[in-house]
Amino acid sequence: MSRSPSLYVDRNTVLHRLTARSKLVLLLGVFTTAYVFGHPAAVFVPLAASFIALIYAGGWRNFKRLAYIIAALFLVGFVVWPAFTASGGPTLLHTPVVTVTRREFLFALGRSERIAAFIVGGLLFVTTTSNEEIVAGLRSLGLPYAFCFAVGTALRLFPTFLGATGTVQQAQAARGHEVSGGNPISRLRGYIPLLIPVFMTAIRNVQTQAMALEARGFDTRRDRTFYNKRSFAPADWAVVVISLVLIVGSVWLSLAGFGGI
Amino acid sequence: MIMLTAVVAAVYAAVLIPFKGLTIIPGFTSVRPANVFPVIFSLFFGPAAAWGSGIGNLIGDIFGGTFGPASFFGFIGNFFFGFVGYKLWGNLGPLSSGEEPDFRSNTGRQLLEYLVVALVAAAITAAIIAWGADLLGLVPFPVLGATITVNNFIAAAILGPPLLYLTWPRVKEMGLLYPEVLRDDDLSDVASARRQIAAYGIAVVAIVWVLVGVFIAPPQSTFQRALGAIGFVLVLGLAVVSGERLSELVGY
Numbered sequence: 078m079s080r081s082p083s084l085y086v087d088r089n090t091v092l093h094r095l096t097a098r099s100k101l102v103l104l105l106g107v108f109t110t111a112y113v114f115g116h117p118a119a120v121f122v123p124l125a126a127s128f129i130a131l132i133y134a135g136g137w138r139n140f141k142r143l144a145y146i147i148a149a150l151f152l153v154g155f156v157v158w159p160a161f162t163a164s165g166g167p168t169l170l171h172t173p174v175v176t177v178t179r180r181e182f183l184f185a186l187g188r189s190e191r192i193a194a195f196i197v198g199g200l201l202f203v204t205t206t207s208n209e210e211i212v213a214g215l216r217s218l219g220l221p222y223a224f225c226f227a228v229g230t231a232l233r234l235f236p237t238f239l240g241a242t243g244t245v246q247q248a249q250a251a252r253g254h255e256v257s258g259g260n261p262i263s264r265l266r267g268y269i270p271l272l273i274p275v276f277m278t279a280i281r282n283v284q285t286q287a288m289a290l291e292a293r294g295f296d297t298r299r300d301r302t303f304y305n306k307r308s309f310a311p312a313d314w315a316v317v318v319i320s321l322v323l324i325v326g327s328v329w330l331s332l333a334g335f336g337g338i
Numbered sequence: 339m340i341m342l343t344a345v346v347a348a349v350y351a352a353v354l355i356p357f358k359g360l361t362i363i364p365g366f367t368s369v370r371p372a373n374v375f376p377v378i379f380s381l382f383f384g385p386a387a388a389w390g391s392g393i394g395n396l397i398g399d400i401f402g403g404t405f406g407p408a409s410f411f412g413f414i415g416n417f418f419f420g421f422v423g424y425k426l427w428g429n430l431g432p433l434s435s436g437e438e439p440d441f442r443s444n445t446g447r448q449l450l451e452y453l454v455v456a457l458v459a460a461a462i463t464a465a466i467i468a469w470g471a472d473l474l475g476l477v478p479f480p481v482l483g484a485t486i487t488v489n490n491f492i493a494a495a496i497l498g499p500p501l502l503y504l505t506w507p508r509v510k511e512m513g514l515l516y517p518e519v520l521r522d523d524d525l526s527d528v529a530s531a532r533r534q535i536a537a538y539g540i541a542v543v544a545i546v547w548v549l550v551g552v553f554i555a556p557p558q559s560t561f562q563r564a565l566g567a568i569g570f571v572l573v574l575g576l577a578v579v580s581g582e583r584l585s586e587l588v589g590y
Contacts, residue, residue, distance in 0.1 A: 082401045108407050143403040161478045161557045199405035231347035238352035265496045268371035279349040287341040
């Protein structure tokens with residue numbers, strides 16, 4: 078478990094330099110645009126824009142890492158949605174098992190593109206925003222410090238526990254423990270010897286960490302300061318304005334009947 | 339309590355990713371052994387488990403690359419996955435064993451109570467996440483609602499009782515059960531009748547919401563959206579008026 082599980086890519090692009098808050102507003106703009114339209118041609122715009130921005134921000138490796146999930150989600154949407162929407166237009170595919178009309182095809186394709194746009198947009202955010210920036214961003218949005226501290230601590234502990242989980246898996250495998258065989262229930266039962274050491278390791282950690290916090294006089298109710306607190310730069314304001322225009326514009330276009338099926 | 343929240347979140351996220359088991363709908367749901375944790379953590383750590391499960395799922399999305407608008411509903415759904423257990427245990431009237439969940443005596447009754455708790459927790463999580471995914475137009479409610487209920491329940495039902503049997507006494511001995519960690523005034527003082535009504539209310543709303551959403555309400559319909567809105571408001575209201583009884587059962 079030497080590889081960091083984080084998807085953050087440390088670069089110095091325009092997107093990296095934005096604060097987490099303005100990136101969240103931009104993300105909201107991308108999500109809104111992908112959400113309000115149904116036609117695949119309209120949904121393709123935020124999807125393509127997010128993808129290009131992701132590549133620009135150095136996220137190609139992250140995209141490759143998750144390509145199978147994105148492809149699987151795309152396929153799931155494409156297969157499932159025709160069964161839950163009204164048919165219409167000429168028949169594009171007719172077999173003894175399934176018939177797909179033009180409307181069903183466009184609807185399913187639009188939904189699959191929406192899923193992909195959401196995932197690629199989210200990936201762009203985590204590619205350009207470090208864990209510390211995410212926590213500082215949550216705090217700057219007004220979320221309680223106790224919550225932000227819990228998120229930050231969990232983000233820091235997560236790689237440690239991930240490593241411990243991997244170590245336990247390897248240690249049990251070295252003792253001949255096998256979880257991959259058998260039916261689903263026996264496979265699930267096979268996880269018990271793996272979960273208990275992970276759980277107890279974590280519980281011991283609680284005691285140590287709680288003592289460390291107490292020893293430092295930790296108090297969630299007092300005002301906090303952040304070492305890397307960043308103020309809103311002109312670029313952040315510009316992104317917020319562009320995002321708001323994107324949100325209002327896409328909603329207005331959608332209400333005017335553009336981008337529907 | 340804050341450290342418990344962080345550790346619950348980190349453990350949940352850390353076990354979610356490497357122990358991803360049988361994928362059912364890739365990116366959305368799989369039979370995951372980690373799904374046992376919110377239910378048993380709820381019995382151990384109470385409110386810390388609820389917040390920790392929500393945060394843990396969010397971290398899983400961030401590190402797993404599936405962060406998006408559905409993560410918001412994932413957070414709320416998993417919050418309730420870790421919330422239901424400590425609110426229901428001991429408050430289910432004839433379905434309750436009247437004992438702490440250590441599976442050392444009255445095992446049959448404890449198992450029955452645990453299975454009810456696990457089913458309700460799985461159903462409420464499924465209903466919230468499936469409602470959100472349906473609202474966002476990602477996956478129809480009937481597909482996701484049924485899938486999440488079944489696989490969350492299976493993982494919690496199979497792994498929960500042995501894990502509780504093996505770890506309950508140790509965690510209790512360490513003084514980390516939530517009645518010991520919380521201050522006295524943080525333990526809600528709710529009358530027994532109200533606790534039971536709230537517990538049954540949560541159970542009924544969760545099950546009815548999933549059943550109606552899967553079998554009756556069409557996906558993406560006004561009916562489906564209204565059902566979700568009503569179900570969610572009811573669950574929130576019942577959660578606010580509910581109380582816990584585990585602190586009594588463990589002798590606090």
